[in-house]
Structures are given as structure tokens and as C-alpha cells.
Amino acid sequence: MKSHLWQYFRAWEKFWMGASGETQVRALRVLLGIHLLIAYGIRAMDWKFLYSRDGVANWKNMREILPMSYRFSLFEWFSGDAAILIGMGVFLGLLALWCIGKRNVWIDLGVFVLHVSFLHHNLMVAYGMDLIVTFFIFYVLISNFKTREFNGLSIAYRFAQIQVCVIYAYSGWEKLKGVAWWRGEALWTVLANPQIARFDFGWTSHLPMMIIFSTYVTVLWEIYFCVLVWVPKLRRLTLFIGMLVHVGIGVTLFIPHFASLMLLTYVVFLTPAELNFLQNKFKMLARLPIRTLSKP
Amino acid sequence: MAIGRRVILHLFILFQLLVVLVTPNRDSFLGQKVTPFIDPYINFFEFASSWNFFAPDPGPPPLLIEWEQLDSSGIAVSEGHFPSEETYFFNDIKTRRVALTRFFVYSDQRHLEIWGAYLCRRHRDANGFRLWKSVGSIANLFDVQSGKRSARDPGEFQKTAVGTHFCKRDSKT
Structure with a gap:
């Protein structure tokens, strides 16, 4: 024992x-x-x-x-x-x-x-x-502190990961209390709210199955994120779905800062190799305009 | 001594985990038991959030707060509403105004005392303000599909009286 x-x-x-x-x-x-x-x-x-x-x-x-x-x-x-x-x-x-x-x-x-x-x-x-x-x-802030007993960097890293999981888990579970989410019409009530939707999404009324499908995928992904992201074979897919959800939020609603914030927190689930890959891709893209302009 | 520090460290981790896990669900049995102990910590660092994004339902529908400016005789001399129809280049400015509107719609006391006082500071010649809150509606999917209503149409706003805020001297200066 x-x-x-x-x-x-x-x-x-x-x-x-x-x-x-x-x-x-x-x-x-x-x-x-x-x-x-x-x-x-x-x-x-x-x-x-x-x-x-x-x-x-x-x-x-x-x-x-x-x-x-x-x-x-x-x-x-x-x-x-x-x-x-x-x-x-x-x-x-x-x-x-x-x-x-x-x-x-x-x-x-x-x-x-x-x-x-x-x-x-x-x-x-x-x-x-x-x-x-x-x-x-x-x-x-915690990540700055390091002693023999206290590895602030590691603790901060773990808390950041757990925090993302907690946010999605509670948000998903809370949605289970909502009739609109059960009925599959929640996304419609967001897109048809002129105070939060950026554009006129009336055309989506002709695609009700897309709305229902997206609604259920959103709530299921949120609820299971905290488990799936820790499964090595499913981590990238989980993060990819999250990327789609948040890019969708950023494009359709007046809350792009919220969407981009959640996306950037995903770095705590990437490996150093993946981060280096993304950094190199970003540097390449950043140099593209200069290369294009300097071509004879 | 090292063991003592190790214990404190693990206690801190457990405490922070408790805060992160329990705070969003303070109405639970465990939440109610620990809240009196962790409230100062949560409030000090502003860790209080329930993570209910678009949940339980992705409401509320379009909201407005409206007012009539009253002169010394109690006669309405002008009116207004918030948020205005002004479009902003930066979405965040609109988002914060919508957040503010919801904040006041959910509590008549805050609406009267904080928003009323703000209107008094803005309109220094006002004697008081009559306040309302208005709630629109979300267009039904089938109405939009058939062309009966536009998705951008908030419908007729249901207006509810909140009360009258009379400007005090320290609100006027």
C-alpha cells in the first residue's frame, strides 16, 4: 500500500x-x-x-x-x-x-x-x-520562479494545459443545460443575432442540416476536448477541430480577440518540434512579400 | 527544511487546482463549502469565472438600454439608447458596449444607480433620467428561409420600465 x-x-x-x-x-x-x-x-x-x-x-x-x-x-x-x-x-x-x-x-x-x-x-x-x-x-508569472524544489516553468506549463481543458469542459457541460444546443439550433441563434454576428447569415437558413451538424460537433468537441487532447493519436485532430471552431467564431462574430486568444493557448499542447516548424513557416511567409517585391 | 518547502509547494498546487476546478461551479456542494475560504484569493486575482460561453443558451437576444432626459419640471426633453447603431472599425469597442448593456439589463439596481449616474455626468443640465430596458428577438429560421423576416432584423423590442434616476449634486459635478 x-x-x-x-x-x-x-x-x-x-x-x-x-x-x-x-x-x-x-x-x-x-x-x-x-x-x-x-x-x-x-x-x-x-x-x-x-x-x-x-x-x-x-x-x-x-x-x-x-x-x-x-x-x-x-x-x-x-x-x-x-x-x-x-x-x-x-x-x-x-x-x-x-x-x-x-x-x-x-x-x-x-x-x-x-x-x-x-x-x-x-x-x-x-x-x-x-x-x-x-x-x-x-x-x-509563475514560470519565472525556479528553486531546487520549485520548477515554476513546469508548473506553469501544466496549469496552462489544465486551464484550457477546464475552460472547454465547463463550457461544454454548461451547454448541455441549454435547449437550443440539444435541439441543434444554437448556432442559428448566434448567427441570427445582429448584435453579435458580423454579417447577414440569413443564407444559412437554407442549410439547416449544416447548422445542426455544426452545433452538435461544437458541443461534443468542447465536452471531450479535455480527454482527447491527451491522447497522442487524437491530439492534432482535436486541436485542428478547435482551430476550425475558433476561426469560425473570429470570422462570423464580433469577438475576434476571444477566438484568437483561445487559438494561441493551443501552443501549450504542441511539441517543441511542431512549434519550431510553425515558427519557420511563419518566417518564410513573412519573408514572402519581400522576396516577391525584390524579384526582377 | 527541503521537505517542508516541498509540502508547501504541493499544497499550493492543490489549492490552485481547487480554485481552477471548483470556482466555475460554485453552486455545487463542494463549491459552497470552500467558497468562503477561497473567495478572497479568487477576488484578489480575479479568478472568478464560470466559463459559460454561449451557455446554457447562446442568448441573450439583442438588448438596448433606453432613457428620457427630464428637466426640472419632469418633462422629457430628449431621449437616447445604448448601444447606438454606430459601427466601429474595431469590433472590440462594440463588444464591450454590448457587454455593458447586458450588465445593466440583468440588474435594475445597477442600471439605475451606475448608468443613471453616468448619464447625469454626461448631461450636466439634466434633472433626472427615466430608464428602460428593451429586449429584441432572434428571427425564426423558417421565417428567414421563407423571406418573411431578415436575419438582421431584431424585431419589435419589448420595453420594460426600470425607474427614474434623479441627478444628485455629486453626479452633476
Whole structure:
């Protein structure tokens, strides 16, 4: 009995401490940096409405009405529009450092603190992307810590993988409570919602079987992702279906940042060889315009 | 000492796993038992999310929050609605406005006190605002198929009164 328990403990330790994950976490940081620099750069353009003194978020109001206990923001102590603008500038600057691969615990901590500060300063305009990102920035921060006992990189890598699985699992299970998903018409209610659909998808009403099929594939894939992605022979197919789902979301709905964020988290499921392959392909594509233009 | 650090480390991993696994389902028995202990941690780091994207149903239908600006005699002098029909080059700007609208539609108290106060800050000559929330509908697939309705048509909005927010001095300045 004791030897079995010890075996399980060793397996647990190997899972959490023994994974490499350096390439994946490094890629995650760079891709997150690019993604967040764009997403929060766009959010910064709307700063007056979202965060300024004359904007929709009034800290005193929110503290009285919303469940704000233990939710702090730097802008509670450094209030005023100047502080918001400086905070935004620093935040975007730190994200730019992530984009070029610069890292240390202070940069990562700065990104995390400022991200949470902006989130808490106006929770009303947060949506899925902001909440998901919080976890991955936290894991990137953990990856900085390494001692004899604590391999932060490995722990961060494993938590990032588990986080993606948890997001899909809960999202899928929650869909099982919905009548529209059982009936197969859920995708239609999304495409026919002019507040979230980008274009007129009325033409899809002539393809009801496509809608029903896509609805069921989406919910089944979400529910089983957390198992299938760990099966070596099914990992790539699982990630490929996910890519189709999220590209579809990005193209059809007004939430491209959410779609691209979920896609970039897939790097934690790729091997270093696959990441190097993608990186080389990307470099080749990036050089293509230059090569084409420089041809006689 | 090394063993002690190892134990703390594994306790942290277990704790974070508990947060990640239990927080999205806080209404469960385990969730209700541990929430009082993990709430400060969850709120501090903003790990509170239920991961219910387009779930249980991919609603809600199109939503609007509407208002009438009242003068000192209580007469409506202008009206407006949010989000506006303005199109934005960057989708994120529209997405956050839709998120804000949903936030207010789901709670009349927030709608009255936060949105009402914001309108007062924006319209410094207003005495108050009468507020409504409006809910549209999603076109039926067969209606769209037969051409009776466009998929982009939110239909007739069902308007519900929320209340009146009177501008206070600290809202006006």
C-alpha cells in the first residue's frame, strides 16, 4: 500500500515538476504579448468612456453596488485620468517587451498587476477574453520562479494545459443545460443575432442540416476536448477541430480577440518540434512579400 | 527544511487546482463549502469565472438600454439608447458596449444607480433620467428561409420600465 502511494506521488511530482515546457511557455508569452498589445491597444482608444472620471465607471458607485470585496485596483489609490493614461502606457509598453521576448519577474508582475487593476477598475465591460487572459498571465508569472524544489516553468506549463481543458469542459457541460444546443439550433441563434454576428447569415437558413451538424460537433468537441487532447493519436485532430471552431467564431462574430486568444493557448499542447516548424513557416511567409517585391 | 518547502509547494498546487476546478461551479456542494475560504484569493486575482460561453443558451437576444432626459419640471426633453447603431472599425469597442448593456439589463439596481449616474455626468443640465430596458428577438429560421423576416432584423423590442434616476449634486459635478 505504502509503495503504491509513493508511486502515485512520484507520478504526481513528475507531472508537475518534470515537464520541460520552456519552448511552449516562451511561445505563449510572446503570442500573448502580441495579442494583448493589439486587444488592449484598441481598448485604450476607448479609455475615456471605459475608465475616465467622466466615463461609465465610477469607483465609488461600483464599490457600493458590485461585489468588490478583496478586489483592488492601483487606480483606487492613483485616481484621475492622468493615472489611467500613464497606467495604460506602461501596460502596453510591458506587453511590447513581451512581444520581443524580453522577460523577467518584474515585467511579468507589472503586466499582471496592471491587467487586474484595469479589470477591477471597470468589471462591467469585461468579457470572456479578459477573464481567460488573467489565468494565463498568472501562469506566465509563475514560470519565472525556479528553486531546487520549485520548477515554476513546469508548473506553469501544466496549469496552462489544465486551464484550457477546464475552460472547454465547463463550457461544454454548461451547454448541455441549454435547449437550443440539444435541439441543434444554437448556432442559428448566434448567427441570427445582429448584435453579435458580423454579417447577414440569413443564407444559412437554407442549410439547416449544416447548422445542426455544426452545433452538435461544437458541443461534443468542447465536452471531450479535455480527454482527447491527451491522447497522442487524437491530439492534432482535436486541436485542428478547435482551430476550425475558433476561426469560425473570429470570422462570423464580433469577438475576434476571444477566438484568437483561445487559438494561441493551443501552443501549450504542441511539441517543441511542431512549434519550431510553425515558427519557420511563419518566417518564410513573412519573408514572402519581400522576396516577391525584390524579384526582377 | 527541503521537505517542508516541498509540502508547501504541493499544497499550493492543490489549492490552485481547487480554485481552477471548483470556482466555475460554485453552486455545487463542494463549491459552497470552500467558497468562503477561497473567495478572497479568487477576488484578489480575479479568478472568478464560470466559463459559460454561449451557455446554457447562446442568448441573450439583442438588448438596448433606453432613457428620457427630464428637466426640472419632469418633462422629457430628449431621449437616447445604448448601444447606438454606430459601427466601429474595431469590433472590440462594440463588444464591450454590448457587454455593458447586458450588465445593466440583468440588474435594475445597477442600471439605475451606475448608468443613471453616468448619464447625469454626461448631461450636466439634466434633472433626472427615466430608464428602460428593451429586449429584441432572434428571427425564426423558417421565417428567414421563407423571406418573411431578415436575419438582421431584431424585431419589435419589448420595453420594460426600470425607474427614474434623479441627478444628485455629486453626479452633476
